[in-house]
Amino acid sequence: MKIFLIGYMGCGKSTKAKQLAHRLDCPVIDLDAEIVAKTGKTIAEYFAEFGESGFRDYESEMLKTYDYPETCVVATGGGLPCFFDNMEWMNAHGETVYLQMEPAALVSRLHNRQKRPLIKDLDDEQLLVFIKEKLQERDPFYTQAKIIVDAFDLDGEKLEEAIKGVI
Numbered sequence: 417m418k419i420f421l422i423g424y425m426g427c428g429k430s431t432k433a434k435q436l437a438h439r440l441d442c443p444v445i446d447l448d449a450e451i452v453a454k455t456g457k458t459i460a461e462y463f464a465e466f467g468e469s470g471f472r473d474y475e476s477e478m479l480k481t482y483d484y485p486e487t488c489v490v491a492t493g494g495g496l497p498c499f500f501d502n503m504e505w506m507n508a509h510g511e512t513v514y515l516q517m518e519p520a521a522l523v524s525r526l527h528n529r530q531k532r533p534l535i536k537d538l539d540d541e542q543l544l545v546f547i548k549e550k551l552q553e554r555d556p557f558y559t560q561a562k563i564i565v566d567a568f569d570l571d572g573e574k575l576e577e578a579i580k581g582v583i
């Protein structure tokens with residue numbers, strides 16, 4: 417069983433993926449971190465060199481060709497479900513869980529913006545506007561997840577509880 421955690425930057429995919437994998441005693445894969453490990457570039461460097469479209473091609477290829485263990489928790493990149501047929505692919509190959517969070521809560525989580533190239537130059541006010549716009553675009557993809565959980569105040573135990581029906 418592969419469990420894909422999806423959602424906007426800062427909703428806690430990487431953090432909760434580790435907690436959930438620990439509880440389920442299975443490996444965790446963070447696709448952003450895998451991209452960094454495979455390319456030797458940070459996400460910001462990859463964007464700077466190949467542009468967003470180069471990054472989207474690469475992350476989709478990584479999603480579909482990664483040699484996943486039978487059971488694992490996968491933290492995806494925030495934009496990954498919204499490009500190509502990535503969302504359909506994840507739904508066909510595992511369980512998808514949308515960690516949903518309000519824009520204002522996301523702003524308060526996103527202090528360290530330098531490693532997130534899409535938002536690195538925005539102040540809090542600009543970030544709130546940007547996130548509201550982006551979430552409108554992205555929600556039709558994110559909400560195709562099989563399970564939607566409120567990510568505010570979420571921890572590994574609550575997440576495990578929310579997905580109990582499917583694991």
Ligand SMILES: Nc1ncnc2c1ncn2[C@@H]1O[C@H](COP(=O)(O)OP(=O)(O)OP(=O)(O)O)[C@@H](O)[C@H]1O
Pocket residue numbers: 423424425426427428429430431432448491492493494525526532569570571
């Ligand atoms: N339950 C929580 N309460 C408060 N802060 C949290 C909680 N979970 C995660 N955070 C903090 O929120 C920030 C974003 O978390 P994280 O990096 O896991 O998000 P992400 O969804 O993986 O983002 P990205 O899409 O950019 O990789 C981190 O600074 C993390 O420490």
Ligand SMILES: O=C(O)C1=C[C@@H](O)[C@@H](O)[C@H](O)C1
Pocket residue numbers: 424425448459492493494495496531532533534
């Ligand atoms: O929301 C996004 O588009 C992104 C989220 C991050 O996880 C990274 O994959 C990258 O910074 C792009």
Ligand SMILES: [Mg+2]
Pocket residue numbers: 429430431448491492
């Ligand atoms: Mg992450």
